[in-house]
Every structure is written in C-alpha cells, then in structure tokens.
Ligand code: GP9
C-alpha cells in the first residue's frame with residue numbers, strides 16, 4: 001500500500017536535499033550530451049603502457065580550460081553492468097544487489113532524468129548501436145520516458161565497421177553526430193559506446209598501440225581497445241565542432257564499470273607495480289568523469305569523492321531545474337557542503353577517512369587495515385541507504401509519489417469501507 005514510502009521520503013528529505021550549487025543553470029537551454037564510456041577505468045588516464053600513451057585525447061581534456069576531470073569518481077554498478085550504470089544515472093538510486101533492474105523492474109514508475117529534462121523542453125534520446133532489446137532497453141526506456149531510442153536500426157553498418165560486439169565506436173560517433181544535427185534543440189542524449197568491451201578485440205587497422213605484455217590476454221588487449229575508444233571520442237568532438245553543436249552543448253562522460261576483473265590481478269600487479277589488495281581493488285573501481293562546459297573556464301582536476309548516483313542531481317541543476325521535491329539518493333557534485341562519500345553496491349564505501357570493502361576497514365589514505373569499529377557508523381548508514389533504495393525499487397514506491405507537489409499518494413489505513 002505504499003506506506004513504506006513515508007519513512008523513505010523522510011530519510012530523503014532530511015539527508016538528500018541540496019539545491020544550492022554554484023553551477024545552477026549553467027546548462028540552461030544548452031544541449032546535454034552524456035557519454036557512457038564502455039569498461040573505462042580511471043587507472044589508464046594520464047598513464048602509459050610500455051611507453052605508449054593510452055588515452056591521449058582524454059589526457060588533453062584533463063588539461064582543458066573548460067573541462068573538469070573528476071579523479072575520485074566511482075562506478076556503483078552490480079550484475080546489470082552497463083544497464084545498471086544507466087539506471088543509476090537516470091534515477092539517482094542504486095541498482096539491485098541481485099539481477100539487473102532493467103530486467104526485473106522495467107514496469108515500475110520512475111522519475112527519471114530523461115523525464116525531468118523532457119518536461120522542461122528537452123528532446124530526449126539514447127544512442128546505442130546494438131539490438132534494441134539488449135538489456136531489455138526498449139521496455140525500460142519507455143518506463144524512463146526516453147523520447148527516442150536510436151538503436152542499431154538507426155545506423156548503417158558498412159563492411160568493416162563492426163567488430164567484437166557490434167558497430168565500431170568511430171563510425172558510431174560519426175553517424176550519431178549526423179543524427180544529432182537534425183535533432184530539435186535543446187536535446188538531451190545519452191550515448192553508449194561499445195568497442196571497449198570484453199574480450200577487447202579489434203581489427204588490425206584499429207590497433208593504434210601494441211598489446212601489453214602480461215600473462216593476461218584480456219588486460220593486454222584492453223589497452224588497445226581503450227586507445228581506440230579514446231580516438232573515437234576525439235572524432236566525436238571534432239564532428240560536434242563541424243556540425244556547429246560544440247559551443248551549445250554540455251558534455252558529460254563517465255566510465256560505466258570496470259573492464260578488468262579480479263581474475264586478472266596478477267597481470268594488474270605487473271602493470272601497476274604493486275600488490276592488488278582488496279583496498280587497491282576497491283580503488284580500481286574508480287572510473288573517469290569529465291564535464292565539459294563551453295567557455296566556462298572551469299577546467300581542472302577535481303578530487304571530490306563522487307559516484308554515478310550523483311549525476312542526476314548535478315545535471316538537472318546545471319540545466320536550471322529544481323530537484324527539491326525529487327526522491328533521489330545522490331547529491332549535486334558541486335554542492336558546497338555535500339558529504340564526501342561513495343557507496344558501492346556490495347555494501348562497501350569510501351569516505352575521506354575510511355574505505356570499507358570485503359568486510360574489512362581500511363585507512364582511506366594509507367590503505368592500511370584498521371579497526372573495524374572505525375567503519376561501524378558508516379557501515380550502518382550505508383546499509384540503510386541501500387535498503388531504502390531497494391525498497392523504492394522492489395515496492396515500486398514512486399507510483400505513490402507526486403513529484404510536482406511532493407505529496408504521498410497513500411491511503412490512511414489498509415482497509416476501506418467500500
Ligand atoms: C550492450 C552493452 C554492453 O549493449 O551496453 O553491456 P555490458 O555487458 O557492458 O553490460
């Protein structure tokens with residue numbers, strides 16, 4: 001009957017209402033382009049591999065005067081991988097601990113990012129050159145209120161333009177820019193790349209750097225596909241400039257989840273030159289986040305502890321949209337007094353003081369194991385927040401919420417006289 005919503009709503013109202021951000025409205029009337037970078041982890045940024053630069057374009061962006069680079073941003077996905085990251089970004093809720101929400105709760109009521117931007121005059125879309133039913137996207141996007149889904153049928157895949165899981169990122173971005181040019185503005189689009197996906201295979205001509213040299217073919221090839229994806233992003237930025245869209249668009253880019261699992265720790269140790277402890281493994285869940293705001297002069301590295309759950313409020317506030325009545329669990333990345341904490345789907349978390357993972361408490365700075373009691377308070381807060389998120393999803397509680405008025409649409413009692 002929705003009565004659980006009372007408690008969840010009280011929690012959200014007292015813990016998650018940040019509306020003052022220095023960047024309120026910077027994206028007003030601008031297009032918003034959000035790019036999901038497949039399997040991109042933060043450890044490759046501004047680093048090299050056997051003397052080869054891995055992400056030359058993204059490295060340039062870390063120095064760009066109008067691009068912010070967040071170096072302590074984490075993915076928060078579970079088994080639903082890319083779809084979980086989409087779910088988090090759209091709803092500012094955590095995914096489920098079990099299966100992919102995109103499959104298990106596609107019929108729920110949501111108050112998504114797409115829906116909010118849609119009702120504020122944006123044309124909303126997702127661009128992804130894969131079969132529309134993969135991850136149940138076609139169903140879920142209806143519930144998320146996405147206006148248009150540009151799936152594989154919106155693209156022409158010429159001979160040599162597909163590899164691994166499907167269409168290569170470079171032709172994907174080239175054709176996407178053409179589509180965007182025809183789109184009514186302002187638009188909001190989420191673009192999902194694909195080439196940097198396990199098993200990280202490429203055609204010879206797309207191998208821009210050699211493989212790495214470890215006992216893991218997966219890690220060895222990963223550097224090459226990351227390099228290719230980096231190139232595709234440069235192509236896309238150039239296309240946007242050519243199409244005259246660059247100056248009118250805010251571009252947000254984030255890694256969707258890890259690409260290299262713990263199965264490759266030995267090879268990772270060789271690359272990183274240090275042991276991959278559970279602490280290091282948790283830190284490897286950092287994925288890069290870039291926010292490009294034209295002519296803002298706001299570029300530079302930002303070290304705030306942030307996660308995918310924070311993108312919805314951040315983007316909406318940049319678009320000048322109020323979220324004080326929304327039910328969301330993230331906080332605006334730019335809000336001055338936001339809590340510096342990121343929660344992982346498995347119950348782990350990181351704050352400025354401690355990192356908790358695999359049932360062990362670590363000093364966040366030194367990586368040394370410390371007494372568990374030092375993590376206790378944040379452990380229970382973390383569990384509570386994940387639990388509220390689960391309740392919202394499992395009970396489909398947003399159907400009992402009127403976001404315009406902030407009213408709960410629930411009955412006083414369980415029984416009626418009729
Ligand atoms: C599939 C793509 C990859 O369309 O998004 O999904 P993943 O396996 O990374 O979840």
Ligand code: MN
Nearest residue numbers: 038039082256
């Ligand atoms: Mn993915």
